[in-house]
Amino acid sequence: MSEAHEFELVVANPEGVVFEGLVVQLLLRSAGGDIAFLAGHGPYVGEVEVCLAVVQSADGGSEQIVVDGGVVRAGGNRVIVLARDAELASSIEQESLRRRRERYETRLQELDDATAEAELRGLELRGALL
Amino acid sequence: MPGGRERALRGRIKSVNSTKKITKAMELIAASRIVKAVSRISAARPYYREMSALASELRASLPGYAPLLMGEGNGPHAVIVVTADRGLCGNYNSAAIREYERFVASSPEPVEVVGVGRKVETYFKYHKVDTVRQFNNVTQYPTVDLAAAILNPLLNRFISGELSGVTVISSRFYSVGVQRTERTRLLPVEVPDTVGASGPDFEAEPSIEGVTDLVLRQLVVAEFFGLLLEAAAAEHAARQTAMKNATDNASELVKTLTRVMNRVRQDAITTEITEIVGGAEALRKTTRKKVGDER
Numbered sequence: 287m288s289e290a291h292e293f294e295l296v297v298a299n300p301e302g303v304v305f306e307g308l309v310v311q312l313l314l315r316s317a318g319g320d321i322a323f324l325a326g327h328g329p330y331v332g333e334v335e336v337c338l339a340v341v342q343s344a345d346g347g348s349e350q351i352v353v354d355g356g357v358v359r360a361g362g363n364r365v366i367v368l369a370r371d372a373e374l375a376s377s378i379e380q381e382s383l384r385r386r387r388e389r390y391e392t393r394l395q396e397l398d399d400a401t402a403e404a405e406l407r408g409l410e411l412r413g414a415l416l
Numbered sequence: 417m418p419g420g421r422e423r424a425l426r427g428r429i430k431s432v433n434s435t436k437k438i439t440k441a442m443e444l445i446a447a448s449r450i451v452k453a454v455s456r457i458s459a460a461r462p463y464y465r466e467m468s469a470l471a472s473e474l475r476a477s478l479p480g481y482a483p484l485l486m487g488e489g490n491g492p493h494a495v496i497v498v499t500a501d502r503g504l505c506g507n508y509n510s511a512a513i514r515e516y517e518r519f520v521a522s523s524p525e526p527v528e529v530v531g532v533g534r535k536v537e538t539y540f541k542y543h544k545v546d547t548v549r550q551f552n553n554v555t556q557y558p559t560v561d562l563a564a565a566i567l568n569p570l571l572n573r574f575i576s577g578e579l580s581g582v583t584v585i586s587s588r589f590y591s592v593g594v595q596r597t598e599r600t601r602l603l604p605v606e607v608p609d610t611v612g613a614s615g616p617d618f619e620a621e622p623s624i625e626g627v628t629d630l631v632l633r634q635l636v637v638a639e640f641f642g643l644l645l646e647a648a649a650a651e652h653a654a655r656q657t658a659m660k661n662a663t664d665n666a667s668e669l670v671k672t673l674t675r676v677m678n679r680v681r682q683d684a685i686t687t688e689i690t691e692i693v694g695g696a697e698a699l700r701k702t703t704r705k706k707v708g709d710e711r
Contacts, residue, residue: 298466300560300638302459318621329618331474331627357631359470361618368467368634371560389561396565398572 292344293325297351297367304372305341305351312365314339314353321358329361334369336407338415350375352415354408371408375415383412419684425677429670436666442504443659446652450592453649457589460642467635471607474628477617481625485571485605485632489580492526494548494570495519498586498644499533500555500651506661508587508654509535511597515585519599525580530566532644555651558644560637567602567640571633574603586643587650593657595650600643605632 295312297305312323315337334356341349356369390405397405475483497516499509513536520527531537531550540547549569554562573579582603587595620627 296462296466298463300460300463300563300641301456303462316621317626330620331470331618331624332621333627333630357467357470357627357634359466366466368463368470368631370634393561393565396568398568401568 291325293323293327294364295323295341295366296364297339297353297369297372299354299356299369299372304369304374305349307343309341309343311342312339312367313341314358314367316358323358323360323365325363327360327365331357331359334358334367336404336411338375338411339367350415352378352408352411355404370404373412378412378415380416383409383416386412422677422680422684425673425680429673429677432666432669432673436663436670439659439662439666443656443663446656446659449652450649450656453645453652454589457642457645457649460638460645464635464638464642467631467638468607471605471628471631471635474624474631475607478624478628481628483605483625483632484575484629485603485636486607487577488604489574489577491573491578491580492528493523493580494528494530494573494582496530496532496566496570496582496584496586496640497536498555498584498647499531499535499539501534501552503535504658505651505655506658508595508651509533512536512585512587513539515597515599519583519585528579530570532566554644555648558641558648560641563641563644564637567637571603571636579603584640584643586647587654588643589646589649589653592653595653600639602636602640605636607632607635 291310292308293310295305295307295309296303310325314321315335317333317335321332334353336355337353339351339353341351343349352373352375353367353369354371356367356372358365358367387409390409394402495516497512499512503509516529516536529540529545529547531540531547532552532554534552537547537550537552539545540550549566551562551566554566567582570579570582574582581601584600584602585597586600588598589595
């Protein structure tokens with residue numbers, strides 16, 4: 287049984303579920319600006335920008351997740367973030383960031399401007415967290 | 417010379433045994449890769465399921481809106497043919513190529529081809545088929561980036577009305593024993609509006625139309641990524657089965673060759689004994705004759 291002020295949060299990317307659990311607050315950046323989700327949030331669907339999502343749990347702990355854009359859906363005391371890519375800030379490593387940067391440079395010619403910019407922001411965000 | 421034949425058979429048995437060791441190793445490698453590939457398929461399912469449910473919900477909320485990816489274009493139909501980069505996997509590659517040939521024969525529209533995998537590249541080169549793009553080294557470890565890199569140019573061309581649709585021909589993984597080559601139509605997107613809402617009952621940012629288009633785009637990429645994951649698992653399963661059959665056949669061949677070799681050896685021994693006995697008999701007769709003559 288979840289406490290009244292908790293809600294279920296799922297953050298997933300096409301490879302799998304990155305975060306799943308009961309939390310008290312989710313803060314991220316949507317197309318309309320920064321948005322906070324609390325328990326009992328009204329039905330909502332929105333575009334998520336590349337951002338650092340902050341999750342707070344009932345025990346006072348917090349978790350940071352890099353979200354590389356996507357969609358967020360809230361309703362029924364459940365929030366789901368379907369990201370193009372997402373990664374727990376705690377799991378970012380120098381080596382994985384280097385590989386990611388290499389991949390980005392290799393694919394740069396094929397990417398459209400919006401995707402290239404989003405990827406670059408994701409890289410910068412990860413770099414700042416290290 | 418009987419000894420020569422036995423030596424040749426012994427060499428052949430040795431060679432079959434070393435081939436058997438290789439096929440057995442390949443079987444075991446494929447088996448371990450299936451486990452990883454299947455776990456990636458399972459991990460990818462929640463995202464696709466949720467995205468699909470969201471797309472249905474959005475579609476039902478906007479009955480009058482025709483999303484970009486659900487329209488009909490007038491141009492050629494693009495087909496993405498997914499095969500492996502390597503052989504030794506039974507009819508995995510040839511089944512996809514045969515399905516492609518059937519697709520082209522039955523398609524009312526002109527067909528544009530995108531190849532994935534070295535095996536289909538070889539086929540296209542040999543048959544002088546013009547491909548729009550060719551991607552190799554994808555199915556060993558498919559990633560979302562690769563799926564998006566293959567699909568995004570086609571998505572953009574579909575949205576601009578240059579393509580009438582996109583179909584993928586690939587192997588679907590049902591179980592280790594069952595894989596089928598199937599056609600999956602990616603575009604135009606088909607999303608059932610099962611929720612049946614009369615209008616939007618949620619707030620949307622920046623707009624429901626904008627979010628719907630974004631969701632459908634991500635949904636199509638996720639679906640294609642899922643197909644690549646299944647193709648990878650199906651390839652490993654096909655390789656495991658093919659290598660198991662090859663190992664079994666090698667064992668059978670070794671048994672048969674050993675039996676033949678033993679028979680040849682036995683024949684050689686029998687011949688030698690017969691020759692010795694015959695020689696001894698002849699010698700005895702000659703000795704008796706000599707003794708009789710002397711008397």
